[in-house]
Structures are given as structure tokens and as C-alpha cells.
Amino acid sequence: MTDYSILYGVLSFITIFFSSLVITRISKPANFVEAVLLCFTVCTGQILLIGYTLSSVNFLNKLDYWAATSIIVLGVVLVVLSNKLRQQKYKLSVPSLRDLKILSYRLSHLERIVLFLLMSVTVLTSSINLIMIFSSTPYTWDSMTYHLVRVAYYIQHGNLDYYDANFWAQVVHPKGATILMIYTFLTTGLNENLTRIIQFVAYWVAVLSVYGISRQSNCTRRICLFSALVFALLIESLMQAITTQNDMLLTAYIGTVVYFLFAFKRSQHNKHLFWAGINLGLAISIKASAFLSLPSLFIISWYTLKHQNIQTTRKNVQYFFFSSMLALFIFALPAGYWENYQMFGHPIGPEGVRRLHSFEGVPTSEAILIGTKNVLRFGFDFLSLDGLPQIGPIVKIQEYLRAFPIWITRFLSINLETSRGGD
Numbered sequence: 001m002t003d004y005s006i007l008y009g010v011l012s013f014i015t016i017f018f019s020s021l022v023i024t025r026i027s028k029p030a031n032f033v034e035a036v037l038l039c040f041t042v043c044t045g046q047i048l049l050i051g052y053t054l055s056s057v058n059f060l061n062k063l064d065y066w067a068a069t070s071i072i073v074l075g076v077v078l079v080v081l082s083n084k085l086r087q088q089k090y091k092l093s094v095p096s097l098r099d100l101k102i103l104s105y106r107l108s109h110l111e112r113i114v115l116f117l118l119m120s121v122t123v124l125t126s127s128i129n130l131i132m133i134f135s136s137t138p139y140t141w142d143s144m145t146y147h148l149v150r151v152a153y154y155i156q157h158g159n160l161d162y163y164d165a166n167f168w169a170q171v172v173h174p175k176g177a178t179i180l181m182i183y184t185f186l187t188t189g190l191n192e193n194l195t196r197i198i199q200f201v202a203y204w205v206a207v208l209s210v211y212g213i214s215r216q217s218n219c220t221r222r223i224c225l226f227s228a229l230v231f232a233l234l235i236e237s238l239m240q241a242i243t244t245q246n247d248m249l250l251t252a253y254i255g256t257v258v259y260f261l262f263a264f265k266r267s268q269h270n271k272h273l274f275w276a277g278i279n280l281g282l283a284i285s286i287k288a289s290a291f292l293s294l295p296s297l298f299i300i301s302w303y304t305l306k307h308q309n310i311q312t313t314r315k316n317v318q319y320f321f322f323s324s325m326l327a328l329f330i331f332a333l334p335a336g337y338w339e340n341y342q343m344f345g346h347p348i349g350p351e352g353v354r355r356l357h358s359f360e361g362v363p364t365s366e367a368i369l370i371g372t373k374n375v376l377r378f379g380f381d382f383l384s385l386d387g388l389p390q391i392g393p394i395v396k397i398q399e400y401l402r403a404f405p406i407w408i409t410r411f412l413s414i415n416l417e418t419s420r421g422g423d
Contacts, residue, residue: 008067009187015070016046019077026081027271028090033212034263035092037256040205041279044180044198045331046073048285051160051179052334058158063186103221111222118229125233126204129242133196143244146170148192150178151185162339172349174335176285177246195244202252203241207232209255216262235386246286253283254293258300264316265304273305273320281327285335288348377416380405 020042029035050069051060059065078085104112138148146169153170154160160175181195188194210231214224231237240248260276263269280297283290305316337347344350354360359367383401388394409416 005063005186006189008063009189012063012067012070013187015067015074016043016050019070019074020046022074022077022081022085025090025092026084026088027275028088029092030263030267031212031215032092032094033208033215034259036208037205037212037259038275040201040252041256041275041282045278045282046070047183048176048179048282048331048335051183055154055158055160060160060182061155061158061186066183066186103225107222115222115225115229118226118233122229122232125238126241129200129238132242133193133200135193137193138196138244140243140245142169146173147178147181147244147246148195150175151181151195154178155182155185160336162343168349168353172336172340172344172353174285174287174332174337176282176331176335177249177287180249181244196242199243199245199248200241202248203232203237205252206237206248206255209252209259212259213255213262216259216266250283250287250290253279253286254290254297257283257297261297261300261304261320270319273316274323277320277323277325278327278331280324281329281331284328284332284337373414373416376405376409376414380416 017039020039023042024035024038027038029038050066050073054060054062054065054069107115138144145167149165150170150173153163154175157163160179162171165171177198180198184198185192185195188197207228211224211228214227215221219227237248237251240251256279257276260272260279264272264276280290283293301317301320305313305320307313307316340349341347346354348354351360359370362370380402383405385394385398385401
């Protein structure tokens with residue numbers, strides 16, 4: 001790193017963030033939550049596009065080129081959108097302490113206690129997580145075996161080109177999250193601890209998306225806040241927020257897709273469909289398991305896009321489809337799917353990897369049987385008191401919660417102990 005590396009890093013981040021704010025303002029977000037989701041989408045999307053561009057010329061590891069490209073992008077954004085910025089009269093309503101007081105007055109005594117406890121614990125656990133990010137190194141298995149390994153290799157060579165390795169995950173996984181970690185690593189002065197900050201930010205974006213989705217579903221503010229805080233305190237969310245993995249990023253993007261779909265149902269503005277499609281493409285660029293969310297998103301899409309007029313419904317579906325395809329081409333394909341197709345004849349990866357993580361080659365009847373057993377197995381996992389101390393009374397309650405499910409599966413001779421739920 002040169003003496004100017006920190007300056008380049010700050011310059012790059014500020015210009016990317018400022019251009020994201022400009023695009024967010026032009027989109028006229030309806031509320032603060034929507035503004036944050038939009039800014040996160042645009043900011044991370046810019047980093048991915050700049051990363052793909054610099055990789056193509058072997059400058060992915062050059063922070064001065066990151067800064068220069070970021071400035072060019074900001075210049076283009078200002079030139080293209082200057083007229084709209086001058087003509088636009090828009091003011092975003094930002095939550096204030098006064099709004100919180102007004103909400104507090106409308107709560108019952110019990111609701112105040114519950115929400116106060118949830119907020120306090122959320123702030124406390126999040127603060128502890130942030131301290132851990134700054135004071136400790138990445139520690140998970142995935143971090144050591146492929147996430148950080150890929151970051152180091154791509155920085156060493158200055159590009160995202162294919163390389164062979166003795167662990168398939170280094171080779172076939174999409175590279176979207178890797179680019180975000182490379183950018184974070186470079187702009188923070190090669191601080192490996194802070195490669196996890198992108199997951200921490202995604203954690204809060206996901207929390208806001210839960211609040212926003214609840215709000216778009218016509219829930220009261222107290223219910224929205226309760227839902228978001230419960231999600232924030234899930235053990236999985238807290239544990240993922242301080243890793244170099246990509247599940248929290250994926251959650252943030254999928255949550256943002258759902259938010260914009262519900263926002264479209266209320267507003268009927270095509271801009272919400274556009275941003276929903278962009279976030280879907282970004283999610284797929286992060287992890288191939290984003291495809292598993294498509295059936296659920298299809299149901300949500302049908303609910304939010306349908307209209308009394310069949311022609312209008314068709315136009316809505318087409319707009320969302322084309323915006324998703326655009327995002328797939330500019331974000332997902334360069335992330336490694338096209339490379340996998342060229343190397344292995346399949347966008348997901350070699351046959352061995354696909355068989356290991358899917359039902360490829362398995363008869364449909366067997367796939368349905370194993371899948372059903374896995375639904376039961378994962379469903380039983382939710383009957384858990386994770387996070388509470390393993391003392392006598394709590395252990396007993398845990399046993400009582402699972403007693404009937406265990407009995408019924410044994411009675412039906414269903415073995416849920418194997419990884420695929422087989423007999």
C-alpha cells in the first residue's frame with residue numbers, strides 16, 4: 001500500500017456514496033427505510049460494476065484506479081441527472097426523537113416494556129458485535145477455506161479470472177460478495193478484520209427491510225418495530241453479522257426485493273418494480289442459493305403484481321421480468337455463472353458439486369420424500385430455546401417442546417438424523 005492509500009480509499013468511498021445518494025434522491029423514496037434500502041442497493045451495485053470493470057484490465061488490486069473510476073462514475077451521474085436534480089423538489093422525512101416519543105405515548109405499559117427491552121438488547125448485542133469486528137480476526141471455517149482465500153488470490157493477481165484449487169468452493173461460488181470484501185479490504189488499509197463490516201451493514205439493512213415489509217403490509221408501527229427487533233435478535237442473524245460469509249447479504253437483498261414488490265402494490269410506480277428486479281440480480285450475484293427463494297418470490301410477485309385488468313397485470317409482470325433479466329446480465333453473469341458454464345458446461349458448477357448440494361440425478365419420488373423429511377427436520381430445529389443458558393429448567397422445557405415430534409417420528413419409523421433425512 002502507498003502513502004496515499006487511505007486517501008484513495010476515503011475518496012473512493014465518498015464519491016460512491018455521494019453518487020448513490022444522488023440516484024436515491026432522483027428515485028424519490030417514499031420514506032426513510034426505502035431511502036436506506038435504495039442507497040444500499042445503488043452503493044453495492046456500483047462497487048460490483050466497478051470491480052468487474054477493473055478486473056477486466058487487471059487493476060482490481062489498485063486502489064488509485066478504484067478512486068479514479070469512482071470519480072468518473074460520480075461525474076457521469078451528475079452530468080446525466082443534473083437537470084432532474086435542479087427541477088426536482090423533494091424532501092425526505094427522517095425519523096426523529098419526537099416521532100419516537102409520539103409512538104411511545106400510543107403504547108400500553110406492557111408494550112413499552114417489551115419494546116424497550118428488545119431495543120436495549122438489540123443495541124447491546126449489536127455494539128458487542130461491532131467491537132468484535134474491530135478487535136478480532138475472521139474465524140469461521142468458510143472464511144478460512146475459501147472466502148478470504150479468494151480475496152487474497154484475486155488481489156494478488158488483480159483480476160477475477162478462473163483459477164484451479166483443491167476445494168470446489170473457491171472455484172464455483174459467485175464472486176459478488178468477494179468483490180465487496182476486496183473493496184472493503186483495500187479501502188480500510190488492508191484490515192482483514194473489517195472485511196466483515198459489509199455483513200454487519202447488511203444485517204441492519206435486513207432489519208430495516210423487515211420493518212419496511214411489515215409497514216407496507218399495513219401493520220401498525222408497534223408491530224413493525226416488534227417484528228424487526230425480533231429478527232434482529234435471532235441467533236442466526238447475530239452470528240452471521242460478524243462473519244465474512246454472505247448469508248446476511250443475501251438476506252438483505254431478498255428482503256429488499258420483497259419490500260419493493262409490496263411498495264409497488266401500494267404505489268403502482270414502475271420504479272419499485274425496477275429496483276425489485278435489480279436487487280434480485282444482486283442477490284443471485286452473491287450466492288446461488290438465491291434461486292431457492294424464487295418459488296416464494298413467485299407467490300409474492302403474483303400477489304403484488306396482479307391487477308383487475310389482465311393487460312395491466314401482464315405489463316407489470318413483463319416490467320419486473322425485464323428488470324430482473326437486466327440485473328442478471330450486468331451483475332450475476334459476470335459474478336461467475338458465465339465462467340462456470342464455460343469451464344464446466346453448467347452455470348452452477350461441475351456435476352459433482354451439483355449432486356452434492358441438490359437432487360440432480362435423483363428420481364422425483366425420492367427427492368420429494370427426502371425433501372419432506374428435511375422440512376420436518378428443519379422445522380423441529382425451530383422448537384429450540386437457543387440463546388438461553390443450558391440450566392436444568394430450560395433443558396427440561398426444551399425436552400418437552402420436542403417430546404411429541406420425536407415420538408411421532410419414531411412411531412412412524414422416520415429417521416431424521418441423517419443429513420438428507422433418509423432412512
